[in-house]
Amino acid sequence: MFPWRLKYIPEQVMLRIMCTGNGLILEINDLKVAIDRVNFGSYDFHFITHAHTDHLPRQIRGKLITSQETKELIKVRNKGVKENLHEVSFLEPVNSGHILGSRALLVKENKLLYTSDVNPRDRLFMKGFKPIQVDTLIIEGTYGKKNFVFGETGKLIDEILSYTFKLLSEGRNIVALGYSLGKGQILTRLFSWCSDLIVDNEVAHFNEVYERFGVYLGKYLRYTEASREGLFKERSWVFVTHREGLAKRIAKQYEAKIIRFTGWVCQSRNKRQSREIYGFPLSDHADFYDLVNIVRETQPSRVYIAYGFSNELAAYLRELGFDAHLLPRNQKIEL
Ligand SMILES: [Zn+2]
Incomplete structure (x- = not known):
């Protein structure tokens, strides 16, 4: 019998995990599963959690498990995915609430x-991750440090809207800077009330995939069309882009205000300075206390932090009584 035809994993199961940076190798008895960026070896399955480039391998190294949305988003990156999608009963993809089609991996039975x-936050059209009780949790720690606190999402969006509305009312222009996939679509929707909304071409490519999967993003003009039609010479427009260099050039040429939308703005010292100079902590990641709450709600007997501020988060979790560790690189761990 082929290993992927197994319906359930047997009672006596040996789980091993090895971290390769932005990828993991999971062994369930003799079955091998590559997760995200694993660029060596061959595996029974290759699980891709989402379509951000830092998680994508150079090639798929086993039977592909991912969401249909992720497969379509990878295509936009000119990485043809010819493989068919597979399902296996004991590896369950669950919504991770990060970007369209993003999935966490649950090994049954929990x-x-x-x-x-x-x-974990519901925001605009995105549904947040819902914690599940498990024996072992491997969690990210991108914002696993106490100064990364984003505040309540509704309040944050209120602040963004009133701040940007004021600027536009005064005839100012806005360059909204954020990643092209995930943040780009949140920003497109967030500024859909603006009559002159321009989005960078790459953002528009990803927007089309979101729209194909039923996400309404409103009306916008692509960067090339807006440039051709001379829209940047008008007043009170919003331009959504991921390109820092272009943002600076456009801002200088058309006296626009650059606003960054990322959790990293929390690194600055005070809130006003942060908003005026940098922007808003509107993020597709959990903030510090979101991460802690996920751990609390999953009630794991052991937690590993895979990347990000692993040491800081692990230390805080240990203070709370959790058996928390950073996940060492290139070292096989038996669970
Ligand atoms: Zn990501």
């Missing part, structure tokens, strides 16, 4: 959960 990039 033995292990790997969150990958995760966000």
Whole structure:
């Protein structure tokens, strides 16, 4: 019998995990599963959690398990995915709330959960990750440090809207800077009330995939069309882009205000300075206390932090009484 035809994993199961950076190798008895960026070896399955480039391998190294949305988003990156999608009963992809189609990996029967990039917050069209009780949790720690606190999402969006509305009312222009996939679509929707909304071409490519999967993003003009039609010479427009250099050039040429939308703005010292100079902590990741709450709600007997501020988060979790560790690189761990 082929290993992927197994319906259930047997009682006596040996789970081993090895971290390769932004990828993991999971062994369930003799079955081998590559997760995200694993660029060597061959595996029974290759599980891709989401379509951000830092998680994508150069090639798929086993039977592909991912969401249809992720497969379509990978295509936009000119990485043809010819493989068919597979399902296996004991590896369950669950919504991780990060970007369209993003999935955490649950090994049944709740033995292990790997969150990958995760966000538990419902926001605009995105549904947040819902914690599940598991034996072992492997969680990300991108913002696993106490100064990364984003505040309540509704309040944050209120602040963004009133701040940007004021700027536009005064005839100012806005360059909204954020990643092209995930943040780009949140920003497109967030500014859909603006009559002159321009989005960078790459953002528009990803927007189309979101729209194909039923996400309404409103009306916008692509960067090339807006440039051709001279829209940047008008007043009170919003331009959504991921390109820092272009953002600076456009801002200088058309006296626009650059606003960054990322959790990293929390690194600055005070809130006003942060908003004026940098922007808003609107993120597709969990903030520090979101991560802690995910751990609390999953009630794991052991937690590993895969990447990010692993030491800081592990130390805080240990203070709370959890058996928490950073996940060492290139070292096989038996669970
Ligand atoms: Zn990501």
